[in-house]
Amino acid sequence: VNLAEAIFDLGGVAINYMPVVSLIKEGDLIAGAVIRDGESGSEYQIKAQAVINATGVFSDGVRKMDEPDAASIIAASQGSHLVLPKAFLPGNSAVMVPNTPDGRVLFAVPWHDHVVVGTTDLGVDNITVEPVPMEEEIGFILTNAAKYLSKNPSRSDILSVYAGLRPLVKAGDGSSTAALSRDHTILISNSGLLTIAGGKWTTYRKMAQDAVDQAETMAGLEERPCRTEHFQIHGWTRQAIPEPSLGVYGADAPAIREIAIEEPALAEKFHPELPYIGAEVVWAVRSEMARTVEDVLARRTRALLLGARASIEAAPRVAELMARELKRDGDWQKQTVKEFTQVAKGYLPPA
Template sequence: MNREKNWERLRKETFDVCIIGAGASGAGAALDAALRGYRVALIDQGDFAGETSSRSTKLIHGGVRYLEQAIKKLDLAQLKQVRHGLAERRTVIRNAPHLAHPLAILTPVFSWVEGMYMTIGLTLYDFISGHDSFPKGRWLNKTQALDKSPRLTRQMHSAVLYYDGQFNDARYALALTHSADEAGAAVLNYVALTNFGHEGKRIKTATVQDQITGETIDVKAKVFLNCTGPYSDAVRLLANPTLDQRIRPSKGVHIVLPRETLDSEYAILIPKTEDGRVVFAIPFGDKVFVGTTDNDYADLKHEPVLEPSEVDYLLETLQPYLDKTPDRADVQAGFGGIRPLIVSSRADTKTLLRDHEVEHDDTSGLLSLLGGKWTTYRLMAQDAIDRVAELLKSSVRSTTETHYLVGGENYRFEDWQTLQKKYDLPADVCQHLMRTYGNRAEHVAELAQQNPTLAEKLTDSQPFIQAEVVYQVREEMAVTLRDVLARRWRLELSDWKLTAQLAPQVADLMATELGWNDAYRIEQIQGYQRLLASFTKQAGLTPERSVFA
């Protein structure tokens, strides 16, 4: 992905559709439209998946909570959502197998009755999923459950095992964006929409500013599609100030604990909490993510951060399910995201449907893709581009269901051994490269071969090598430290202290590639370290967890 070339395209071309917002739905829509042969522009005021789409629970699922509500309330809309989610679960994994895979999840229960209830529900969940490649769940006795997850509480009666999908959300969105670029779309990060140009009341252009250079241009397109998630109302009102607001933002946070917290490949589902939520404890890399919360959130100008009360809530929720409960000193990081829930008459955000809607404003002509969730991003994108096709008076069908994303085609994890033999890199590095870049892993290894210094790890505790930073700048449009450390790698999510320690090394590599002067390089390092320190302080974590300790 070449940022300068794509900026020139924005300046000169007239597009069939300009998509605003490069999270899951926007990147998915860009790929769908490009594969249909449309001329596509995709812009985001920050990095690709820089907001909500990189801060999920990392699950691809139909939603066991939605299934329970559908049965209890005879709610066909909830049941339809579960069915769509389970169908798309297969597609998400098939199209990027290096970034997504099945995940075993245990639900500890404390009585025979509770075990039977969960078994019936999860058997129905498996039935709705149809004949896919996921293993089927079953009811385990206490000994079997402890064998699979030895840190579970000895107070449990038994546990129910089922399977859903797990994925690397930020890199999945990046793969969508990269695939759209290779299909012909002009994709750019750090390009902010500042205004619309109207002819009468109809939108004809979008005024955008490059957040790196400050340059402003007008982008010309036949259709404009708003995919900005929780920020959708701001774009809608910019296009037509008379519209009503449609989004009710909800904040969800996760805490990050050491892998030893579970000491298992199996995740845990906590099916009921004091306030009716569902909480997961999920192994991810060398950590465990615990979340999520669900509360109204109105301060969209500020990034959602982990707060002390949220840390306490998640630790207290986890406590009955583990033999040894972690405490605040064990929390190594955390992250928050904002769900774009559609306004309805439902009383609170926990009961709002995560379904989507494609809205067409007849006055301005703006299309907005509202609501939704990660698992059904492809269906959301397909529905949105179907509406684009109607406006363009075109009838090209979507082909995204069977389109491999960048890195996914002919992927075999076992090929890490071939990579190791050919490039003489450590086994953990080769495995990491395969899981991160798929069939593009060799491109990173070739950089390390051309310059042996780039084959060096940044730290002994992680498999990251210097060549990755060079590749991410040249091929994945990384332009800030956070692009690398938070999204192309997921280190910021899992360890604030280590992220701060590695920032200077990453900055040195990026400075060489991007031509940063020394003052700008230092500004990048210190600004990022201050941000990480503020996360620690706002979460109320112990001084030992300070990024400067």
């Protein structure tokens, strides 16, 4: 979110709920994209001198918009994680196990006054927006984590489970995703679609630099030196934030504090088991482009990851606060809560 806000700070534009539905070609070359408003259904044409496909595990879908017969390049690898109460790893130190029985790394990291334990590396063929941890992954993490945590975790201790898909680039026979490189790759189609794939979170800045540098050359644009290596993204501040729960907002924390002062009810937590207050919901709508309950509980805060059941219980209150800001009615509240609850069920700990 802070990266998206930094785009606005620099005079750029970032839009959510506006998927690309097709690519525009002039002659045989990519000249833009057709995008659809996810709320109104209206479509718009956006012309561009360069189009970059940076869609992670969904890269092949965009490539096939350009070339329907394009060979798939993505080998998705699922990594799953469990969230446990802080008592399982007291203190502020993390634990890393460099070699589990399957040769992977296991870690337990203090996070938002909880503990995240992971991960796995399981090749998957079905690429979805909401991957679900598999039973074998949960068992593997619990069994191995029990050897290193302060006490043995059981399924009843799990607050939330979640999975992500790594967008690895295929190589060789693809028999093991663990053996595939995490380096990024740039591909340019005959029509000029620039795809950047692979990579990882720790190299995202260099990925962006390489992609933009290549796009400048390809489109014949003025080539300028990259300035992002030491760039301070939105929210950067030297000042310490006194409230631990608002620390993640950095320079935006005073604005959220002011919302709570203006309306004291918003200074209260929206669920007793979650560390978030109502003012954060209002801020997410006003300043972070939150449009649904899922946006707030899964992407603007970490509520869903810290406690799936508590988040489901908090959803109606969050919807109420959002509806007031967005001028939505009761039917909208019911629908957004229903949609969030369906997603959140995939994060509930197994029975």
